[in-house]
Amino acid sequence: MAKIEWPAADRTALIGGRITRIDGLEKSVGEAKYTYDINLDNQLVAVGLGCPHGHCKILALDAAPAQKVRGVVHVELLKKPDDEIQWEGELLAVVAAESEGAAREGVARLREALKFEELDVWVDDEDLEGAQGAKRTNKAGDRVKLEKEPGDDDDEDEFVEQEIERLFKESKHVVEGYYGIDAITHCCLEPHGSTVEWNGDKLNAYLSTQNVSGTDEGFAGGLGITADDVTVTCKYIGGGFGSKFAPDYWAIEAAKIAKKTGRPVQLMLDRDQELKLGGNRPSGYLKVKIGADADGVVQVWDSQHWGTSGPQGGGVSQSVVPYVYQPKNHRVVATGIRTNTAPARAWRAPNHPQACAMSQTAYDDLARKMGVDSLEIFKKNLANIASRQTAKVYADEMDIAARLIDWKAKWHPHGKGEAKGSVVEGLGMAIHEWGGVANDSAAIVRIHPDGGVSTFCGTQELGTGTRTCCAIVTAETLGLKVDDINVNIGVSTYPISGASGGSTTIGAISESHRRAATEALNQLCAKVAPKLEASADELEAVDGRIQVIGKPDHSVTWKEACTMLGMKPLEASASHKRGNATPLSSEGVGGVQMAHVAVDKETGVVKVKKFVVVQDMGLIINRLTAESQCYGAAIMGIAYALFEQRLMDPATGRFINAELSEYKLPRIGDIGEIVIELYEPEDQRSRGVIGLGEPPVISPGAAISNAVCNALGVRVPVLPITPERVVAAMQAQA
Amino acid sequence: MREVKDRPPASGFSRRDFLKGSSAVAAASLAAQEALGQEKAQAGSQVVSGWTEITLDVNGQKQKVKVEPRTTLLEVLRRQLDLTGAKPVSLDDSTGASTVLVDDRPIEASTTLAVAVVDKKIRTVESFGGPHPDPVCSAFVEYDAQQCGFCTPGFVVAVRAFLDKNPNATEEQIRQGLNGNLCRCGTYAQVIQAALDVVNSNQQ
Numbered sequence: 001m002a003k004i005e006w007p008a009a010d011r012t013a014l015i016g017g018r019i020t021r022i023d024g025l026e027k028s029v030g031e032a033k034y035t036y037d038i039n040l041d042n043q044l045v046a047v048g049l050g051c052p053h054g055h056c057k058i059l060a061l062d063a064a065p066a067q068k069v070r071g072v073v074h075v076e077l078l079k080k081p082d083d084e085i086q087w088e089g090e091l092l093a094v095v096a097a098e099s100e101g102a103a104r105e106g107v108a109r110l111r112e113a114l115k116f117e118e119l120d121v122w123v124d125d126e127d128l129e130g131a132q133g134a135k136r137t138n139k140a141g142d143r144v145k146l147e148k149e150p151g152d153d154d155d156e157d158e159f160v161e162q163e164i165e166r167l168f169k170e171s172k173h174v175v176e177g178y179y180g181i182d183a184i185t186h187c188c189l190e191p192h193g194s195t196v197e198w199n200g201d202k203l204n205a206y207l208s209t210q211n212v213s214g215t216d217e218g219f220a221g222g223l224g225i226t227a228d229d230v231t232v233t234c235k236y237i238g239g240g241f242g243s244k245f246a247p248d249y250w251a252i253e254a255a256k257i258a259k260k261t262g263r264p265v266q267l268m269l270d271r272d273q274e275l276k277l278g279g280n281r282p283s284g285y286l287k288v289k290i291g292a293d294a295d296g297v298v299q300v301w302d303s304q305h306w307g308t309s310g311p312q313g314g315g316v317s318q319s320v321v322p323y324v325y326q327p328k329n330h331r332v333v334a335t336g337i338r339t340n341t342a343p344a345r346a347w348r349a350p351n352h353p354q355a356c357a358m359s360q361t362a363y364d365d366l367a368r369k370m371g372v373d374s375l376e377i378f379k380k381n382l383a384n385i386a387s388r389q390t391a392k393v394y395a396d397e398m399d400i401a402a403r404l405i406d407w408k409a410k411w412h413p414h415g416k417g418e419a420k421g422s423v424v425e426g427l428g429m430a431i432h433e434w435g436g437v438a439n440d441s442a443a444i445v446r447i448h449p450d451g452g453v454s455t456f457c458g459t460q461e462l463g464t465g466t467r468t469c470c471a472i473v474t475a476e477t478l479g480l481k482v483d484d485i486n487v488n489i490g491v492s493t494y495p496i497s498g499a500s501g502g503s504t505t506i507g508a509i510s511e512s513h514r515r516a517a518t519e520a521l522n523q524l525c526a527k528v529a530p531k532l533e534a535s536a537d538e539l540e541a542v543d544g545r546i547q548v549i550g551k552p553d554h555s556v557t558w559k560e561a562c563t564m565l566g567m568k569p570l571e572a573s574a575s576h577k578r579g580n581a582t583p584l585s586s587e588g589v590g591g592v593q594m595a596h597v598a599v600d601k602e603t604g605v606v607k608v609k610k611f612v613v614v615q616d617m618g619l620i621i622n623r624l625t626a627e628s629q630c631y632g633a634a635i636m637g638i639a640y641a642l643f644e645q646r647l648m649d650p651a652t653g654r655f656i657n658a659e660l661s662e663y664k665l666p667r668i669g670d671i672g673e674i675v676i677e678l679y680e681p682e683d684q685r686s687r688g689v690i691g692l693g694e695p696p697v698i699s700p701g702a703a704i705s706n707a708v709c710n711a712l713g714v715r716v717p718v719l720p721i722t723p724e725r726v727v728a729a730m731q732a733q734a
Numbered sequence: 735m736r737e738v739k740d741r742p743p744a745s746g747f748s749r750r751d752f753l754k755g756s757s758a759v760a761a762a763s764l765a766a767q768e769a770l771g772q773e774k775a776q777a778g779s780q781v782v783s784g785w786t787e788i789t790l791d792v793n794g795q796k797q798k799v800k801v802e803p804r805t806t807l808l809e810v811l812r813r814q815l816d817l818t819g820a821k822p823v824s825l826d827d828s829t830g831a832s833t834v835l836v837d838d839r840p841i842e843a844s845t846t847l848a849v850a851v852v853d854k855k856i857r858t859v860e861s862f863g864g865p866h867p868d869p870v871c872s873a874f875v876e877y878d879a880q881q882c883g884f885c886t887p888g889f890v891v892a893v894r895a896f897l898d899k900n901p902n903a904t905e906e907q908i909r910q911g912l913n914g915n916l917c918r919c920g921t922y923a924q925v926i927q928a929a930l931d932v933v934n935s936n937q938q
Contacts, residue, residue: 020876020878021875021878021880024874024875024878025863025867025871025875027874027883027886027887028862028867028870028871028874028875028879028886028887028890029819029859029860029862029863029867029868029871029887029890030818030819030820030859030860030863030887030890031819031860031863032883036818036821036822037818039812039813039818099802099805099809099813100805100806101802101809187918188918189821189823189829189882189885189918190882190884236882236883238821238882238884239884239918239919241918270825271823271826462882463881463882463883463919464881465881624878625878628878628921628924631920631921631924632881632919632920634920635917635920635921635922635923636920639920659828660823660824660826660829660916661824661826661827661828665916666922667913667914667915667916667922668908668909668912668925668926669909669910669913671923674923
């Protein structure tokens with residue numbers, strides 16, 4: 001019997017290769033159908049009315065003006081007089097119509113008739129004192145760890161205070177700093193939404209979701225039916241990034257309207273609604289004092305940080321501050337600020353990018369203050385890390401990254417580089433860690449007597465190449481080609497597979513497909529064994545044949561083997577439970593990134609010249625799409641490091657740049673040269689598959705901030721590093 | 735999938751309908767208003783109001799569709815012709831996701847009125863497919879210049895139009911010339927590689 005394990009590196013036909021996507025052409029010629037592309041017979045277009053103020057009480061909301069609009073079929077009011085709205089954009093009503101024009105006209109009529117009372121608004125998440133004065137703060141958590149323990153008679157708080165003071169006194173180098181990172185939005189290009197139809201009492205929901213197997217219950221609960229009456233389909237999704245795990249109330253409303261009108265309904269958020277409601281990442285601002293010994297090894301960290309996750313406060317978790325580097329003595333205090341902004345959602349590597357940007361900048365400022373090479377400080381401090389990857393791997397990865405960016409030749413002390421006109425250049429780096437455990441996943445592999453192979457799994461193609469990886473793992477196991485596998489994913493009636501969040505999908509589907517395909521192969525081999533005069537466990541599937549191990553001349557073709565199944569297809573299913581010990585997958589990765597930037601001191605414009613990503617991820621299934629994850633993460637990192645920020649109007653609580661002309665994201669001309677190095681020595685490969693989606697998006701903020709600081713000799717404290725902020729930091733220095 | 739005949743109310747409108755249509759335009763999206771401005775500048779004296787049937791030349795086929803003055807080309811393509819390659823990403827013409835070719839020039843279908851492109855040749859990304867896909871599409875697959883893929887059709891059309899105009903484009907020109915298209919997943923690096931590959935194949 002074939003065992004549940006991966007083939008050795010020199011025995012793979014597909015795994016680890018550069019395999020183009022099996023759905024690539026569908027996407028590039030526009031045939032891939034997303035939720036937004038579903039056109040059902042007699043379908044209505046629905047558009048929502050968003051609340052125009054950050055905090056208000058509804059006084060009048062009347063459906064009649066919209067109902068009079070020609071082409072409007074149904075108006076659903078979601079709120080009523082006296083309801084209090086806590087953030088701008090919250091949907092107050094939905095208009096369903098025969099055309100987009102009619103729906104929008106209906107919404108415009110509702111808006112004209114809407115009356116509301118403005119209530120007090122708080123949207124400033126950087127002004128901690130102001131928020132305290134406005135009673136908008138709450139304790140979000142704290143954490144203290146000291147090498148020395150208090151004596152039995154010591155007052156604990158007093159002891160901590162005195163001990164930290166003592167540690168700073170003993171420190172050879174002390175640095176104080178302020179760092180921050182503004183709230184950003186997920187900005188999925190396909191907005192959140194659904195296209196829904198009823199078939200009697202059964203709901204067919206096309207939902208833009210990264211949780212195909214887990215959203216039927218959300219619909220059912222909101223509609224008073226049971227989950228078995230709901231089928232969720234998402235064959236393609238136009239971006240999720242952690243924001244599309246649930247149907248959301250607007251998908252439930254779409255289903256209600258479809259029920260009431262007896263017609264299919266499509267309700268997708270408008271662009272501004274997508275930015276306002278569809279998900280945002282908490283902001284973080286941090287004041288810190290660190291003390292290091294003569295070598296530059298940090299001995300004590302004392303910080304307080306704050307920020308917002310929306311009306312509940314929240315902010316960046318104290319659990320990952322300071323980030324990766326964790327001195328033996330540290331005190332971290334976190335405060336949440338309650339703002340009139342929509343609740344935050346998981347954004348690729350929740351908490352980590354902000355924590356990295358707020359803490360590894362301080363380590364770079366230590367190097368700046370000491371006048372030594374940042375790389376040296378980052379290496380020395382590997383002595384004290386809290387990570388799921390080892391210091392040895394980080395050290396290796398640092399050497400590789402340094403070589404790729406030519407660190408030795410290009411690094412100069414902070415602010416001491418040669419200026420070309422008004423342009424100065426600099427280097428910066430950062431490191432990160434992530435888990436990437438395999439999620440729950442079940443799959444079915446079916447082998448037909450004619451040789452056809454199909455797989456079924458309730459996972460989803462988030463853009464990471466999951467569909468292709470299902471085919472790679474199955475084909476590798478059965479000795480076939482990728483195109484031989486008919487992959488079926490994206491429907492909730494398929495075997496349950498976990499949500500795509502936290503870099504858990506590649507491990508999940510690799511587990512389920514490898515296991516199910518191995519089981520199917522074993523069954524097939526049992527049928528073929530007599531013909532080859534061997535036992536089933538002496539057979540292997542290689543290159544389109546079933547053969548006696550190592551003997552191609554004792555073989556049958558795949559097709560011939562399948563005819564031995566008789567009339568019925570063979571079906572095998574298997575599943576993996578998250579957390580189970582397994583030779584196929586594990587968790588815990590690191591990664592090192594380095595940035596080379598050019599900064600124009602006159603205009604404040606920062607350009608990334610080169611960006612190096614060195615990333616480990618255990619065993620690589622598809623090198624091509626793994627690299628794409630790293631490219632994409634680097635570019636999303638450049639986005640939040642230099643461009644994007646949510647800008648709120650303090651008077652009205654309005655998100656004033658909630659359109660893509662104003663919400664700045666990098667374009668193709670803004671990214672510079674990006675170099676990806678996947679780190680996969682045998683001691684990493686043998687750990688099995690580990691998720692890759694989150695880790696490479698964590699370091700860019702700190703790496704770019706450090707590079708800008710290296711160029712200017714001045715810290716631009718808060719991301720994104722806009723030209724305005726560069727100029728302000730330079731002026732503050734002068 | 736839905737047929738055109740299932741769509742909007744029959745035409746045959748009155749002066750009142752026209753006025754309604756006009757006020758609707760005034761209330762319509764910024765996109766439609768901007769597009770109307772373009773349309774006014776080009777269309778001369780023709781008056782269109784309410785729902786009317788027009789014929790569009792899409793991917794070499796004459797298609798009868800029903801539109802209002804405010805109806806965008808994108809809505810017609812997507813909802814009446816089921817050509818959903820061009821995507822509605824933004825109302826303000828800022829992302830390139832709805833790029834189609836009109837008389838070989840790339841335009842944003844989201845801010846172009848359907849009535850403004852009567853008698854023009856419209857090419858959508860779907861025409862790039864078939865048994866012999868456009869080399870740009872193949873290069874996007876080869877270099878993995880796509881992730882979620884929602885921006886991809888618009889990008890493909892933009893790259894095609896750009897390379898038709900600049901068949902010997904350098905990497906620097908590609909980086910400068912394709913800034914009208916936005917990708918959130920971060921596929922730009924591979925888009926550059928794909929475009930360069932198409933240039934190199936042309937030169938061989």
